[in-house]
Amino acid sequence: MLLADRFRDHAVAAEREGSALYVDWSLGLASDAEALRLVERAPEARRQPALVLAVCRWLGAPLEPWPVLRDWLLAHGDAFVAELGRRQTQVNDVRRLGPVSLALARLEGPIALLEIGASAGLCLLPDRFAFRASVRDPDGPGDERLRSLAWGDPDSPVAIDLHVDGPLPGRVELPPVVWRAGIDLDPVDVTDPAAVSWLETLLPPGPTERVELLRRAVAIARSAPPRIVRGDAVDALRDLAAGAPPEAQLVVVSTGTLVYLPGRRRQAFVDAVRALDARWVSYERRDLLHDVVAEVPDGLAPGADFAALALDGRAIGVGDAHGTRLRMLPV
Numbered sequence: 001m002l003l004a005d006r007f008r009d010h011a012v013a014a015e016r017e018g019s020a021l022y023v024d025w026s027l028g029l030a031s032d033a034e035a036l037r038l039v040e041r042a043p044e045a046r047r048q049p050a051l052v053l054a055v056c057r058w059l060g061a062p063l064e065p066w067p068v069l070r071d072w073l074l075a076h077g078d079a080f081v082a083e084l085g086r087r088q089t090q091v092n093d094v095r096r097l098g099p100v101s102l103a104l105a106r107l108e109g110p111i112a113l114l115e116i117g118a119s120a121g122l123c124l125l126p127d128r129f130a131f132r133a134s135v136r137d138p139d140g141p142g143d144e145r146l147r148s149l150a151w152g153d154p155d156s157p158v159a160i161d162l163h164v165d166g167p168l169p170g171r172v173e174l175p176p177v178v179w180r181a182g183i184d185l186d187p188v189d190v191t192d193p194a195a196v197s198w199l200e201t202l203l204p205p206g207p208t209e210r211v212e213l214l215r216r217a218v219a220i221a222r223s224a225p226p227r228i229v230r231g232d233a234v235d236a237l238r239d240l241a242a243g244a245p246p247e248a249q250l251v252v253v254s255t256g257t258l259v260y261l262p263g264r265r266r267q268a269f270v271d272a273v274r275a276l277d278a279r280w281v282s283y284e285r286r287d288l289l290h291d292v293v294a295e296v297p298d299g300l301a302p303g304a305d306f307a308a309l310a311l312d313g314r315a316i317g318v319g320d321a322h323g324t325r326l327r328m329l330p331v
């Protein structure tokens with residue numbers, strides 16, 4: 001896809017997120033050949049619109065309309081390209097745990113969680129958060145077609161809301177988590193204020209709910225930071241998995257990460273997971289893994305089939321990029 005088109009698509013995503021400034025910046029970049037050429041000086045993998053805009057803010061770009069950003073960008077070209085080359089998209093979005101926790105609830109515990117692309121490790125803490133779902137099941141018995149369902153820790157300051165279409169059990173219960181660890185090329189230390197500030201900068205400016213949710217999740221993680229080893233998802237997997245307690249069911253989790261692995265490495269990851277005695281929960285872009293095929297039901301809102309929720313490589317749901325809307329697939 002052309003870089004200009006990626007920024008145009010990003011404007012649509014920013015609109016959905018309610019970030020007027022990112023809509024303006026994305027459309028500005030999309031139609032400015034000189035600014036696009038600057039972005040193209042960074043390695044291909046770093047030319048992601050969300051990362052580009054976050055790097056501008058990280059380096060102090062004024063939060064002003066596109067013509068002001070354009071002047072700033074052209075004046076800070078070298079510093080911008082260097083920083084873009086150093087950074088990764090590391091958004092740590094606990095909302096993806098909504099779908100993931102529904103897959104975890106299907107497993108026998110106790111479980112040992114191993115997340116690849118863990119960022120700050122916030123998604124390693126599903127048992128520390130509260131989940132509140134509105135469930136719509138047109139085929140359910142009369143009084144269950146619309147209902148609320150809650151699971152996780154009801155007293156948690158982190159409450160994750162989601163909408164689920166389709167059948168769910170009457171009760172959702174997470175298995176006990178007795179071990180947790182992550183792998184990341186560049187782990188984010190939740191006790192380091194600068195690292196957490198980078199996580200906040202990765203969120204679009206505008207609505208503050210996501211920043212608040214992130215801050216609350218970080219506060220919880222700080223009380224017992226999950227262990228995250230620096231390494232590659234494929235290369236470090238087997239050694240880390242070997243440290244999980246044998247009495248627990250090992251569960252490898254990947255959310256919003258496999259898109260950053262080149263195609264062949266993605267397949268190598270799938271093979272490496274399958275070589276372990278482990279279950280595998282993924283919430284990844286739907287068309288990313290040819291082993292994970294999700295039939296998309298009719299009538300979904302735009303973007304509502306972005307990701308596939310899969311258990312052991314079998315799709316059990318499709319949802320939006322953040323995990324806030326999920327459609328369970330028929331079994």
Ligand SMILES: C[S@@+](CC[C@H](N)C(=O)[O-])C[C@H]1O[C@@H](n2cnc3c(N)ncnc32)[C@H](O)[C@@H]1O
Nearest residue numbers: 088090092093117119184185232233255256260
């Ligand atoms: C978009 S973040 C997703 C974080 C988290 N899984 C979530 O859903 O909130 C992707 C993470 O994957 C990491 N990453 C990218 N390529 C990787 C690789 N080959 N091995 C391990 N981690 C990787 C990045 O550093 C980043 O922290």
